[in-house]
Amino acid sequence: MRNLTLPDSSAPREGARRHAPSAARNLAPILAVLQRVLPESGRALELASGTGQHIAEFARRFPGLGWQPSDANPEALASIMAWVEGIANVAAPIRLDACTPGWARKFEVWNAMCLTNLLHLISTAEALVLLQEVPKALADGGVFCLYGPFRQGGVLVSEGDARFDASLRAQDPDIGYKEIEWVQGVLCDAGLEVVDLVAMPANNLMLITRRAPR
DSSP states (O other), X not given: OOOOOOTTTTOOEETTEEOOHHHHHHHHHHHHHHHHHSOSSEEEEEESOTTSHHHHHHHHHOTTEEEEEEESOGGGHXXXXXXXTTOTTBOOOXXXXXXXXXXXXXXXXXXXXXXXXXXXXXXXXXXXXXXXXHXXXXXXXXXXXXXXXXXXXXXXXXXXXXXXXXXXXXXXXXXXXXXXXXXXXXXXXXXXXXEEEEEOGGGOEEEEEEEOOO
């Protein structure tokens, strides 16, 4: 488990709940995209649920889906549990390291999966495992919604992105922004189809892919 210094590292707490300012800022635009692409019913998995802020609101907005929060960091589970307490269509959070080969085979398939702001915080090798496992965990027609900052066309698109990427690589040279074209290629090679690539605020992107029939 990496101990990185990030903009949200000193996020305030309210009891067990942790508050990440970035999660609060990007929630509305993410929801606007999910409103267009998520199925009305089925099973949905959020990878790297973090504080739990996102999945609590996802579950409220999409009550026909049964949501499963998860995170690789066991210390995150208490905050997630506090955020989702009392929401009927959310299961208890589970510890799941999506960078571990074979994790997809531990579950029944999912109709939707969401991942926010993780790929730049893990190595390329770890990202490759995660991206190759996702299609194995999706039902036919299932959607994978991936949000975050990326290199686009081989470049970092703003000075702020360049500074953040440099700060990440200074802490761990194996991590940093991934090429969005590489991410798309890995997912397509593994059996997903690109549905949309949406420009989001602060130069972020949201990639929507769907599992083709096997």
